[in-house]
Amino acid sequence: MGVIFGILAGLAGLVSLVCLILVLIKLFQSEGILYGILGIICGIYAFIWGWMNKDEHDLGQIMLYWTGAIVAGIVFQLILGVMSA
Numbered sequence: 518m519g520v521i522f523g524i525l526a527g528l529a530g531l532v533s534l535v536c537l538i539l540v541l542i543k544l545f546q547s548e549g550i551l552y553g554i555l556g557i558i559c560g561i562y563a564f565i566w567g568w569m570n571k572d573e574h575d576l577g578q579i580m581l582y583w584t585g586a587i588v589a590g591i592v593f594q595l596i597l598g599v600m601s602a
Contacts, residue, residue: 541557
């Protein structure tokens with residue numbers, strides 16, 4: 518059972534990575550290279566920028582997926598922690 522939650526946590530992490538890359542593309546295009554590099558170094562900046570500019574850059578669906586993936590990853594990791602204890 519723990520293997521299933523481990524795979525699900527990994528998939529949530531993969532979805533989160535894909536969403537980060539999609540937001541970084543928009544960030545580079547609209548804000549330039551310095552803010553794009555800041556988004557690479559500090560992913561929370563890209564996350565906050567994505568939510569703040571979701572309507573302007575049509576990122577609403579991506580941000581919902583990204584938030585869901587983060588929450589799902591945390592939940593699956595917590596379940597794995599409880600199961601291993």
